[in-house]
Each structure stands twice: as structure tokens, then as C-alpha cells.
Amino acid sequence: MSLKNVIVGMSGGVDSTASALLLKERGYNVFGVIMRLYDESLNLNTPANSCFSKAEPENIEFTRDLAKRLGIPFEVIDLRAEFKSFIIEKMKDEYRRGRTPNPCVLCNRYIKFGFLFKKALDFFAKEAFFATGHYARIEKDDESGLFLLKKAVPADKDQSYFLSFLTKEQLSRTIFPLYGLTKSDVRKIAASVGLDISEKKESQDFMGGEYKLLFSDKDFKSGNILNYDGKIVGKHNGIINYTVGQRKGLPAMGHPVYVNKIDYERNEVVISDKDKLFSKTFIVKNINLSGVCSFSEPFKASVKIRQKHKESQALIVPVDANSAKIVFDEPQLSITPGQTAVAYDYDTVLFAGTIDFVSENL
Numbered sequence: 001m002s003l004k005n006v007i008v009g010m011s012g013g014v015d016s017t018a019s020a021l022l023l024k025e026r027g028y029n030v031f032g033v034i035m036r037l038y039d040e041s042l043n044l045n046t047p048a049n050s051c052f053s054k055a056e057p058e059n060i061e062f063t064r065d066l067a068k069r070l071g072i073p074f075e076v077i078d079l080r081a082e083f084k085s086f087i088i089e090k091m092k093d094e095y096r097r098g099r100t101p102n103p104c105v106l107c108n109r110y111i112k113f114g115f116l117f118k119k120a121l122d123f124f125a126k127e128a129f130f131a132t133g134h135y136a137r138i139e140k141d142d143e144s145g146l147f148l149l150k151k152a153v154p155a156d157k158d159q160s161y162f163l164s165f166l167t168k169e170q171l172s173r174t175i176f177p178l179y180g181l182t183k184s185d186v187r188k189i190a191a192s193v194g195l196d197i198s199e200k201k202e203s204q205d206f207m208g209g210e211y212k213l214l215f216s217d218k219d220f221k222s223g224n225i226l227n228y229d230g231k232i233v234g235k236h237n238g239i240i241n242y243t244v245g246q247r248k249g250l251p252a253m254g255h256p257v258y259v260n261k262i263d264y265e266r267n268e269v270v271i272s273d274k275d276k277l278f279s280k281t282f283i284v285k286n287i288n289l290s291g292v293c294s295f296s297e298p299f300k301a302s303v304k305i306r307q308k309h310k311e312s313q314a315l316i317v318p319v320d321a322n323s324a325k326i327v328f329d330e331p332q333l334s335i336t337p338g339q340t341a342v343a344y345d346y347d348t349v350l351f352a353g354t355i356d357f358v359s360e361n362l
Contacts, residue, residue: 005128015133098262099338164352223267245334278331284353
């Protein structure tokens with residue numbers, strides 16, 4: 001495309017700053033934006049290295065200075081209301097239902113590549129690309145006309161899993177300038193122009209793991225912990241404290257035990273030995289078809305059920321336009337309701353969906 005305007009979502013980190021620098025060097029008209037997410041009225045003491053932090057005002061000013069040094073226009077986009085509605089409240093609802101959501105996946109689709117880009121267009125240009133410092137690539141398929149999301153090279157920095165809910169339209173207007181670069185390469189790019197962020201630490205989580213701060217006392221309702229045979233073996237202090245596969249915080253049983261299931265209707269946590277955590281079959285819902293045009297016949301693909309999971313071969317059986325049954329060739333450990341499942345064809349994202357429930361009897 002001949003369009004040369006590009007809006008870069010910046011965070012004050014080395015990746016997004018290097019992306020802005022690279023795009024400017026390639027001749028684009030670059031505009032920088034940063035999200036305002038932290039709600040001061042909540043008064044949450046979240047870690048400074050999270051994206052939802054009390055230290056946000058300082059980071060915004062730091063990023064503003066970076067944009068000035070790069071010589072690009074810069075705006076702060078207030079997304080506090082959208083972040084609360086689309087991410088925080090939805091995440092809390094999922095935990096209350098005994099599920100384990102992935103807020104970063106939803107934030108990318110609805111906040112960063114959605115509201116942030118849309119509002120930024122009103123500031124800078126009615127037509128523009130959007131770019132971030134993510135490690136992934138987008139490639140247009142001439143036959144289907146789709147803009148395909150593909151894994152990064154090198155693979156150890158690949159972030160396609162977190163981007164898997166981007167829509168076809170979002171992918172068609174997105175640029176990932178860091179594709180093919182290592183983290184070392186990116187740090188050298190920043191250092192080469194005198195930017196003092198080449199060794200700056202990266203954000204780790206949307207709240208640095210302190211999500212429990214968002215809940216009120218009524219969300220920590222105690223209940224029973226049962227063994228796999230249904231016998232009460234202890235008490236829990238709220239199902240929001242537990243996730244499938246968790247080992248810590250469970251009753252001493254004389255041998256390792258893990259969370260096997262969370263029943264939010266009964267307010268119960270079921271524990272078991274590790275061997276009972278393996279399963280092959282589950283349902284995904286809210287499917288986002290990014291790499292395929294249709295979804296009607298069974299097919300084989302490799303599926304990843306969390307970011308650090310080694311994807312495995314599975315049969316995909318469509319149920320309807322928004323859901324499918326996934327059957328792994330081999331049992332997998334701790335398939336967790338609420339998490340994101342991503343189907344790949346080699347290095348291409350075919351679709352992503354939310355794990356709804358797990359059962360060998362489907």
C-alpha cells in the first residue's frame with residue numbers, strides 16, 4: 001500500500017521505541033501514542049513493571065520525552081473506561097466463574113488494536129497503519145487475500161499467541177517492524193541513536209500478578225476442597241485464588257496434589273494426583289477466524305493451550321460458526337477453562353478461541 005502514515009503504540013520500552021525509530025528510518029510519517037489505563041480512584045499499589053500501574057504518570061512523561069527525542073508527534077489516549085469495561089470487569093467475571101482468563105489477549109484486540117488505534121486516528125490522520133513492538137509478522141496471502149498472522153523469527157520471542165484474537169481487518173492495517181530481529185538487535189538499535197532504554201526492563205504482566213487487588217471481600221467466599229472421589233479434605237478462601245493445575249495452597253495429602261476442577265456453582269475446588277490432569281478433548285468458543293475463510297469441515301492442526309505450552313497435533317471439529325471441539329492426538333496437561341487456545345498451520349495462526357470446558361466424554 002502507498003499509505004505512509006503509521007501510528008505506533010508506545011510503552012516507554014525498548015521494543016515499541018525501536019519500532020517507531022525503524023519506521024521513521026523507512027520513510028513513514030510516524031505518530032506516537034500511549035494508553036492511559038490506571039484509575040487513580042482505585043488506589044491500587046500494583047508493581048511499576050506492570051501495564052496497569054500507579055507509576056503510569058511517570059512512565060507517560062518518560063515516553064513523551066522519548067517521542068520528542070525521536071522527533072515524532074505524541075498523544076496520550078485516555079482508555080480508562082474502556083479498559084475497566086472490556087478487560088478488568090470481564091477478567092473479574094471469569095475468575096468468579098472459576099475460570100482463568102488471559103487479559104493480554106483481549107487487551108490486544110479490544111484496547112490496543114481497537115480503541116487506541118481508533119482514537120489515535122482522530123488526533124493524527126484519518127488513514128494510517130498501526131504498529132507495535134510485538135514480535136510477530138503479517139503476510140498477505142495472494143490466493144485468499146487474507147493478511148495472515150505468523151510466528152516471529154527467532155521463535156523464542158514469538159508473541160503470535162497473544163495476538164491471535166486480532167481480526168482480519170485489524171491484521172490488514174498492522175505492521176510489526178521487529179520481525180526477524182532478536183532482542184539483542186533491538187537493544188543495539190536503541191543504543192545506536194543514544195536512547196538510554198536499551199537495558200530497560202520489560203513489562204511482565206498486566207498487573208504484575210497482583211490481580212487479586214481488584215476483588216472485594218465478598219469475592220473471597222470460603223468453600224470446600226474435595227478430593228477426586230468427592231470427599232471433603234479442606235477449605236478454600238475463594239475460588240478466585242485457584243486455577244487448574246495449581247499446586248500451592250492446597251491441603252497436605254502426603255503426596256503432591258493439584259487443582260483438577262473448579263465448580264463455581266457449588267463453590268468447590270476439586271484436587272487430584274497429576275495423572276488425572278491429562279485430557280485430550282475440550283470445547284472452544286468465541287472463535288476468531290483470522291487465517292481461514294471458512295470453518296465447516298474437520299481438519300488437523302497444531303494447537304497451543306497457553307503461551308508456554310508446546311503446541312500439539314489435534315483434530316478440529318467445528319460445532320458451529322463460533323465454537324469447535326478440539327481432540328488432541330495425545331493427552332495434554334492442565335487444559336484450563338478461560339484460557340486461549342490457538343490453532344496453527346506450521347507458522348500461521350488459523351484461529352483462536354476461549355477454552356470453555358474440558359471432558360473426555362464429548
